[in-house]
Amino acid sequence: MMNDEPIIPSSRIEAFSDGVIAIIITIMVFDLKIQGIPDDKNVWRELAGLLPKILSYAASFVMIAIMWVNHHQLFHQIHRTDRKLLWYNLHLLFWMSLIPFAANFIGANPLLWQASFVYGILFALNALAFSYLRTYTVFTGLLHEAINLEQHYKIRRKNKVAISIYLSAAVLSMVSVYIAFVLFLVVPAMYFIPEKIIHKQS
Amino acid sequence: MMNDEPIIPSSRIEAFSDGVIAIIITIMVFDLKIQGIPDDKNVWRELAGLLPKILSYAASFVMIAIMWVNHHQLFHQIHRTDRKLLWYNLHLLFWMSLIPFAANFIGANPLLWQASFVYGILFALNALAFSYLRTYTVFTGLLHEAINLEQHYKIRRKNKVAISIYLSAAVLSMVSVYIAFVLFLVVPAMYFIPEKIIHKQS
Amino acid sequence: MMNDEPIIPSSRIEAFSDGVIAIIITIMVFDLKIQGIPDDKNVWRELAGLLPKILSYAASFVMIAIMWVNHHQLFHQIHRTDRKLLWYNLHLLFWMSLIPFAANFIGANPLLWQASFVYGILFALNALAFSYLRTYTVFTGLLHEAINLEQHYKIRRKNKVAISIYLSAAVLSMVSVYIAFVLFLVVPAMYFIPEKIIHKQS
Amino acid sequence: MMNDEPIIPSSRIEAFSDGVIAIIITIMVFDLKIQGIPDDKNVWRELAGLLPKILSYAASFVMIAIMWVNHHQLFHQIHRTDRKLLWYNLHLLFWMSLIPFAANFIGANPLLWQASFVYGILFALNALAFSYLRTYTVFTGLLHEAINLEQHYKIRRKNKVAISIYLSAAVLSMVSVYIAFVLFLVVPAMYFIPEKIIHKQS
Numbered sequence: 059m060m061n062d063e064p065i066i067p068s069s070r071i072e073a074f075s076d077g078v079i080a081i082i083i084t085i086m087v088f089d090l091k092i093q094g095i096p097d098d099k100n101v102w103r104e105l106a107g108l109l110p111k112i113l114s115y116a117a118s119f120v121m122i123a124i125m126w127v128n129h130h131q132l133f134h135q136i137h138r139t140d141r142k143l144l145w146y147n148l149h150l151l152f153w154m155s156l157i158p159f160a161a162n163f164i165g166a167n168p169l170l171w172q173a174s175f176v177y178g179i180l181f182a183l184n185a186l187a188f189s190y191l192r193t194y195t196v197f198t199g200l201l202h203e204a205i206n207l208e209q210h211y212k213i214r215r216k217n218k219v220a221i222s223i224y225l226s227a228a229v230l231s232m233v234s235v236y237i238a239f240v241l242f243l244v245v246p247a248m249y250f251i252p253e254k255i256i257h258k259q260s
Numbered sequence: 261m262m263n264d265e266p267i268i269p270s271s272r273i274e275a276f277s278d279g280v281i282a283i284i285i286t287i288m289v290f291d292l293k294i295q296g297i298p299d300d301k302n303v304w305r306e307l308a309g310l311l312p313k314i315l316s317y318a319a320s321f322v323m324i325a326i327m328w329v330n331h332h333q334l335f336h337q338i339h340r341t342d343r344k345l346l347w348y349n350l351h352l353l354f355w356m357s358l359i360p361f362a363a364n365f366i367g368a369n370p371l372l373w374q375a376s377f378v379y380g381i382l383f384a385l386n387a388l389a390f391s392y393l394r395t396y397t398v399f400t401g402l403l404h405e406a407i408n409l410e411q412h413y414k415i416r417r418k419n420k421v422a423i424s425i426y427l428s429a430a431v432l433s434m435v436s437v438y439i440a441f442v443l444f445l446v447v448p449a450m451y452f453i454p455e456k457i458i459h460k461q462s
Numbered sequence: 463m464m465n466d467e468p469i470i471p472s473s474r475i476e477a478f479s480d481g482v483i484a485i486i487i488t489i490m491v492f493d494l495k496i497q498g499i500p501d502d503k504n505v506w507r508e509l510a511g512l513l514p515k516i517l518s519y520a521a522s523f524v525m526i527a528i529m530w531v532n533h534h535q536l537f538h539q540i541h542r543t544d545r546k547l548l549w550y551n552l553h554l555l556f557w558m559s560l561i562p563f564a565a566n567f568i569g570a571n572p573l574l575w576q577a578s579f580v581y582g583i584l585f586a587l588n589a590l591a592f593s594y595l596r597t598y599t600v601f602t603g604l605l606h607e608a609i610n611l612e613q614h615y616k617i618r619r620k621n622k623v624a625i626s627i628y629l630s631a632a633v634l635s636m637v638s639v640y641i642a643f644v645l646f647l648v649v650p651a652m653y654f655i656p657e658k659i660i661h662k663q664s
Numbered sequence: 665m666m667n668d669e670p671i672i673p674s675s676r677i678e679a680f681s682d683g684v685i686a687i688i689i690t691i692m693v694f695d696l697k698i699q700g701i702p703d704d705k706n707v708w709r710e711l712a713g714l715l716p717k718i719l720s721y722a723a724s725f726v727m728i729a730i731m732w733v734n735h736h737q738l739f740h741q742i743h744r745t746d747r748k749l750l751w752y753n754l755h756l757l758f759w760m761s762l763i764p765f766a767a768n769f770i771g772a773n774p775l776l777w778q779a780s781f782v783y784g785i786l787f788a789l790n791a792l793a794f795s796y797l798r799t800y801t802v803f804t805g806l807l808h809e810a811i812n813l814e815q816h817y818k819i820r821r822k823n824k825v826a827i828s829i830y831l832s833a834a835v836l837s838m839v840s841v842y843i844a845f846v847l848f849l850v851v852p853a854m855y856f857i858p859e860k861i862i863h864k865q866s
Contacts, residue, residue: 070678070682070736070740071736072272072275073275073678073679073682074682074685074686074732074736076272076275076276076279077279077481077682077683077685077686077687078686078689078690079276080276080279080280080282080283080686081279081283081686081687081690081691082690083280083353083357084280084283084284084287084357085283085287085690085691085694087357087358087360087361088287088290088360088694090358090361091361091364092364092365092368092369096369096372097372098372098373098374101369101372101374102374105374105378116354119354119357123347123350123354126276126350127343127346127347127350130272130273130276130346134272141733144733144736145729145733148729148732148733151689152722152725152729155689155690155693155725156693156696158693158694159693159696159697162697163698166698167698167702167707170702170703170704170707171704172704172707172708172711176711274474274477275477278474278477278478278481279481279683281478282478282481282482282484282485283481283485285482285555285559286482286485286486286489286559287485287489289559289560289562289563290489290492290562292560292563293563293566294567294570294571298571298574299574300574300575300576303571303574303576304576307576307580318556321556321559325549325552325556328478328552329545329548329549329552332474332475332478332548336474476676476679477679480676480679480680480683481683483680483683484680484683484684484686484687485683485687487684487757487761488684488687488688488691488761489687489691491761491762491764491765492691492694492764494762494765495765495768496768496769496772496773500773500776501776502776502777502778505773505776505778506778509778509782520758523758523761527751527754527758530680530754531747531750531751531754534676534677534680534750538676
């Protein structure tokens, strides 16, 4: 390992990531719009027509929120950064930034299997990118020494399960989009509570 | 209370929340647009047609600003964070992120009672989510010890009044949207000045 | 002066303001769009048609940038904050957040005097809001003690000149929009270099 | 060199720049939209039609990411700031903020040489603005003293090459847009790894 590089604090990486994630999670709401001026009779129908978009927004919000919580927790443990970490993080942000596209696609076309397919593949890529980021930080010694690695092995296993579920959802959407919808809910449920950090000496 | 978790500083939660709230409060302005190229004769009429949107923007801006000020003040008192706090905060941000949708709906259809209904319900949910966040932080001992809890009980009572007013506005919009409009103005007026923090020893 | 309030650091106000200003200054670019698919013959004409929008974007960018630099410099001198400062700052951000609307209006309708009128009035309100913010911080003793107030009197005079120029531009746009355009360029030129902070003892 | 100015920390400049860059890099994704409701037959064709936009998004994302990494690295070395640095930085942000416009233009009209022309010119201006910022910081003594200037001379040479390539791409797009596309890929490849900072004493 080369040690002649200065230790760049992780604070600016976190601030930039927070900015990008804040934008991603928020501006999806701009697809929620009632076109034209409804009258008293068709307004509930128009609102009901937004329901798939609202559900897609809520589901995507929860998944991005989970990723942010885990990102928060991972970077909280990072002791020093390097150039490659910047790029692993930017790689994750790239796939995250495509979530509004997939959320809009599935929200506008909930029964089209291709929409669930794209949604599943994209989240599998996101989980994979997060997994790369975590593996790099853990195995290059960027974490505080006191952090128990056992914990990270457990998260890695969980992460592999998540990737498998997303890929299965993508494939099974050809059979029925409802199977995909159920699988999309399994991962957030599984991830909802981020793993505890176990300090060696405490 | 479990004490084996590391104390995560509240700064990144605040930074992320600030990012999300900054986006929510700002991009609503993008609904303020004059369609097409008006000529010298109809331009004032076009601008006047924007008035409900501008009023809805201004009212929503003020309400989000109040929430930010209170969020600012609450987090300023927080001594330590935990996972659940992250989720109570994300839960609040979710409901806040829907405000641009409701503001657009009521701005485009000011006389439609359903718009006021949706607007009232959404703000009641926002006030409820803020109340959950506050209650959790106060009763789980996340605040600095020197903070006087008496103050928080007073805010909680005020918060319950706000929720009742928003729900009343939603229901009464069926009678007249103007009653709802007046009630929507009562809460900001009531909340305008955030509660003072009383330190036990000072 | 009441001293029982805790000293809230200015960092979160700055961070939130930076977020809002970053969004305002950036998303105006989204009005720069070539509609439809131009062919080889009409593409330059389409790009030329964007010129008023690009100029309006550039001018608004510079004016917001000047406001940010001055905001930066003012808050750098602030020693302590209070509730009213939050609201003076939010008041400024409200008027700043309307700049994209005015920039879009004048960019799409450069020769309509009403567009220059709205643009001029809005910038006068922005300069006024900034002036209120500055006056409050200076005269409520929120600044570091070492800051020379002489400097702030000079800036206030300059600020009054700016407000007069913007109002004149608004009024004179009824005579000719080109007079207004020239006046809109005078203020940035005048403000370009922020005032130097003079420390009493140095 | 005038020393009567207070040393403004670079943190707020970085935070504001991060906000602006986060918005620029993220909201380009909003051009990725499938118009209308496709049916099972034409959905792949619609998605394939998005390919140029997705490639333009990905390429622009990578280029902005490189600029952010280099910005990060440059500001990490900055010891003190001054007013001119603020403006050199805002000048860079102005040209960066136009990238979504050029990315949208080339994504919607990939085979139009004018789109590649505009894209090439804009990136040349961005590289030039970054070069100005770097030269100013290096030669006005804003860096930490321990930083080896040799490194910056090397980066400047690389920067000149990048500007030449972008200008060549713009000109050669008149011959063939495919030549321009290849040249657009050369610069990121060349810049991908930011230059190492060499500390004099280490």
